[in-house]
Amino acid sequence: GPKVLQIPSHQIIDMGQMVTLNCDPVSNHLYFYWYKQILGQQMEFLVNFYNGKVMEKSKLFKDQFSVERPDGSYFTLKIQPTALEDSAVYFCASSLASIQDTQYFGPGTRLLVL
Amino acid sequence: GDQVEQSPSALSLHEGTGSALRCNFTTTMRAVQWFRKNSRGSLINLFYLASGTKENGRLKSAFDSKERYSTLHIRDAQLEDSGTYFCAAVASSGSWQLIFGSGTQLTVMP
Structure with missing residues (x-):
């Protein structure tokens, strides 16, 4: 099937540093998502992105978070500065269409903030 | 409270048997996805349903938006079916996000 x-x-970083998580979505997909899963808790939605804009974000998407996809390259999640509570697994997803389409998930980036 | 309530949290099956997982929703959902998390932690897509039922091999899923539930039936379970299964639903409020259940840890025994 399609791969993200x-x-x-x-990634292990010190608190206060900046981190950028990279996602290579399915090639013809147009909608991109980030989800966060803290150890032992449910996966939770952070943000979705379409046509260069944030379409929806949750309360977990703090001011320190930003997303972009410059020139069709990686879809990135930047956290600046990082905090201890940002330690989690971050999953990227993409879909061809909007909410009426299957979201395909990447394997996750395990972020540890010390 | 949680909008997606998944049960059971854990399930053990002997090879060749079957069972059903269920997700109840506290609000009307537009669609549901079912996933299996593999040993490396990747989410494998099983089904996407906006209504009705779908079947793929030994798996069958149903989604009833009006009655606010979805099910995943596994028949003739095999050892390789072991893993954690998640449902995730899209709210009908115009939201874009998937709301995940807490998962069902399935163990298939010889």
Whole structure:
């Protein structure tokens, strides 16, 4: 099936540093998503992105978070500065169409903030 | 409270048997997806339903928006079916997000 790739698979950083998580979505997909899963908790929606704009974000999408997809390259989630509570697995997803279409998920990036 | 309530949280089956997983929704949902998380933690797509039922091999899923539930039936379970299964629903309020259930950990035993 369609594959979403995420780079890196693991990242360890010190609190206060900036981190960028990269997502390579399915090639012809137009809608992109980030989800966050803290260890032992349910996966939760962060944000979705279409046509260069944030379409919806949750309360977990703090001011320190930003997303972009410059020139059709990676879809990125940047956290600046990071906090201890940002430690989680971050999953990227993409879909061809909007909410009426299947979301395909990447394998996740495990972020540990020390 | 949680909008997506998934049950059971854990399930053990012997090879060749079957069972059903269920997700109840506290509000009307537009569509549901079912996933299996593999040993590497990746989410494998099983089904997307906006209504009705779909079948794929030994798996069958149903979604009833009006009655606010979805089910995933597994028949003739095999060892490789072991894993954690998740449902996730799209709210009908115009939202874009998937709301995940807490998962069902399935163990298939010889």
